[in-house]
Amino acid sequence: MQxxxxxxxxxxxxxxxxxVHAIENEPELGKCMFRAHNKWLSxxxxxxxxxxxxxxxxEMSHKQQFELHADEPPILAGNDEGANPVEHLxxxxxxxxxxxxxxHAAVRGIHIEELESELEGDIDLRGFLGLSNDVxxxxxxxRVKFKVKADVENMERLKxxxxxxxxxxxxxxxxxxxxxxxxx
Amino acid sequence: MQxxxxxxxxxxxxxxxxxVHAIENEPELGKCMFRAHNKWLSxxxxxxxxxxxxxxxxEMSHKQQFELHADEPPILAGNDEGANPVEHLxxxxxxxxxxxxxxHAAVRGIHIEELESELEGDIDLRGFLGLSNDVxxxxxxxRVKFKVKADVENMERLKxxxxxxxxxxxxxxxxxxxxxxxxx
Numbered sequence: 001m002q003x004x005x006x007x008x009x010x011x012x013x014x015x016x017x018x019x020v021h022a023i024e025n026e027p028e029l030g031k032c033m034f035r036a037h038n039k040w041l042s043x044x045x046x047x048x049x050x051x052x053x054x055x056x057x058x059e060m061s062h063k064q065q066f067e068l069h070a071d072e073p074p075i076l077a078g079n080d081e082g083a084n085p086v087e088h089l090x091x092x093x094x095x096x097x098x099x100x101x102x103x104h105a106a107v108r109g110i111h112i113e114e115l116e117s118e119l120e121g122d123i124d125l126r127g128f129l130g131l132s133n134d135v136x137x138x139x140x141x142x143r144v145k146f147k148v149k150a151d152v153e154n155m156e157r158l159k160x161x162x163x164x165x166x167x168x169x170x171x172x173x174x175x176x177x178x179x180x181x182x183x184x
Numbered sequence: 185m186q187x188x189x190x191x192x193x194x195x196x197x198x199x200x201x202x203x204v205h206a207i208e209n210e211p212e213l214g215k216c217m218f219r220a221h222n223k224w225l226s227x228x229x230x231x232x233x234x235x236x237x238x239x240x241x242x243e244m245s246h247k248q249q250f251e252l253h254a255d256e257p258p259i260l261a262g263n264d265e266g267a268n269p270v271e272h273l274x275x276x277x278x279x280x281x282x283x284x285x286x287x288h289a290a291v292r293g294i295h296i297e298e299l300e301s302e303l304e305g306d307i308d309l310r311g312f313l314g315l316s317n318d319v320x321x322x323x324x325x326x327r328v329k330f331k332v333k334a335d336v337e338n339m340e341r342l343k344x345x346x347x348x349x350x351x352x353x354x355x356x357x358x359x360x361x362x363x364x365x366x367x368x
Contacts, residue, residue, distance in 0.1 A: 085280030
């Protein structure tokens with residue numbers, strides 16, 4: 001008798017399946033609120049702190065606090081103390097599409113040996129600088145190229161799994177962003 | 185005679201104005217490509233490396249290489265080795281809206297003493313997990329609350345400046361994302 005597989009692609013399948021079954025039985029458990037706190041340091045340098053989130057009907061803490069610095073390179077009047085905000089967005093997209101592909105492959109029994117990606121996104125600074133109202137202010141096109149070491153017959157399936165990614169969906173479909181500015 | 189102001193909000197106004205004038209005279213200089221390289225480590229853990237970008241008609245290097253780790257918390261079958269991808273997206277948004285507000289305020293002579301923000305984004309995991317096709321897979325709503333120490337009469341102006349943010353515009357208007365998966 002074959003021993004059941006505990007881990008596929010480094011993911012404990014049992015944990016993932018338990019989460020799936022729990023949410024199937026009680027959809028309310030799937031509602032999450034993710035959070036970030038940002039503090040401006042000076043100029044283009046600011047720092048985000050991430051400590052916890054709401055999910056499974058309760059407040060959850062991360063094992064450790066995460067600090068993420070953003071800045072701009074000198075040509076954009078910064079000191080390069082961190083990746084710039086649009087590079088952070090590419091990181092979020094890369095991380096999310098990768099995780100989505102690996103996790104969804106794992107539950108389908110598709111083994112991945114190696115996985116890398118190169119991202120490239122186009123922005124015309126005339127939009128951000130307010131030099132033209134006709135130029136979009138955000139990314140127009142982002143290209144993601146994955147190189148994956150897995151059964152060649154699974155390439156098309158793996159590509160389709162990227163469509164589960166929350167960040168991919170947020171960027172391609174958009175989200176509502178509500179901004180409030182108050183005196184401190 | 186008053187000495188000209190070199191720095192406002194920690195930003196060297198001259199550098200920013202030089203960039204603006206250069207792009208006004210030669211729009212091609214405003215076209216940028218930002219880049220990221222991601223490598224899957226195991227399970228939900230992956231790492232992005234950021235080294236350089238294309239702008240001002242040339243390849244540019246950052247002063248240092250940036251590494252950004254992403255993982256998931258234990259409840260989502262990870263080990264919490266980094267913020268998760270959707271938290272990274274909130275970081276990108278916080279950093280970008282902050283930078284946009286500070287820089288555009290600087291060129292308008294609006295002084296900011298302190299600036300902090302709290303972000304909160306809603307995701308229903310049923311979308312990501314493929315439990316329902318009716319549930320969006322990405323963020324639906326993101327709330328950003330700024331607390332700013334500046335002249336109270338400038339609050340509304342500062343709020344409007346957030347609309348220049350490239351990440352804010354990418355998330356609210358969307359971008360095209362082209363994904364390619366190749367055998368390694």
